[in-house]
Amino acid sequence: MFQFDKNIENSNSGVKMGFLIMSRVSSANPYKEEETAEFISVLRNKFGRLDRKELKKLNPIGTYAAYYKKFGYSYPVLAQLESVVQGKKSLDAESALLQVMFISELDSMLLTAGHDLAELQLPLLLKSATGAESYQSISGKEVKTVNGDLMLCDSIGTISSILRGPDYRSRITASTSDVLFSTYAPPGIDESYIKAHLEKLESRIKALSPSATTKLLQVFITSNIPTG
Incomplete structure (x- = not known):
């Protein structure tokens, strides 16, 4: 179902990938x-008194912020958290699945993407991007990967990368009934936290x-997974 590319162990030792696969899901409720107001209240109590500098000291926010900074980017989930806590962004989404994923992402601050399993051709492979790869992002625009970034691919092509986000082809829609969620975790994030x-x-x-x-709930670590 999933492998790490052979170069990942050398260039990104300690990387983890968490996967949740579920069937017979519905986006109708x-x-x-x-x-959502209650959850926003929880977020405000948890993070509302902290400024951005203080938030970056928290795990796992600091781990992601450091990863993004290497490439000259800032962690988008942190910006989303600040917008929700400040009342500038709602928790509304196109479907219940996307809403639940977004809420869970803000709760843990772990970078998570959702895919329609029916649109994927397994196995999945996590590999280092060269910057030459391109794919249609979830916004519909063609994007190029960033050299050295981590990207997740199926047998057809790239389905997501940390810096460029998920693809359009395997996006979650109103008709999605089998779903795969993937969580990228750079070195320094505990396996048990991802599983929780x-x-x-x-x-x-x-x-x-x-x-x-539930068909699968598992965290894969570079040190104990066969390489492709």
Whole structure:
């Protein structure tokens, strides 16, 4: 189902990838307004008194911020957190699946992407980008990867990268019934923290979509996975 490219061990030792695969999911029942308001209140209590400098000292925010800084970028999930806490951004989304993923991402601050499993051709491979690869981003625009960034590919092509985000081809839509969530974790983020994040995401999906079943919930680490 998943492998690390042989060069990942040398260039990004300690990288982890978390995956959650669920079937019979539904996007028909998003959170009610009072439920999202309650979650925003939790975020404000947890992060609202901290400025950006203080937030970057927290794990895992600091780990991602350091990764993005290497390439001259800032961590987008941190900006989203600040916007939600300050009341500049809502937790509304195109579907319940995307809403739940976004809420879980802000809760853990772990970078997570969602894909329609039916649009993927397994196995998946995590590899280092050369900067020559291109794919259609979730916005519909053609983007090029950044040299040295981590990207996730299926048998067809790139489905996401840390710096450029997920692709359009395998995006979650209203008709998605089998879903794959992937969590990128640069070195320094604990395996148990990633697993707890995926378990919370799983629980939230089952609460909104009782018929959903879990096919895989696992964290892969470079040191104990066969390389491709």
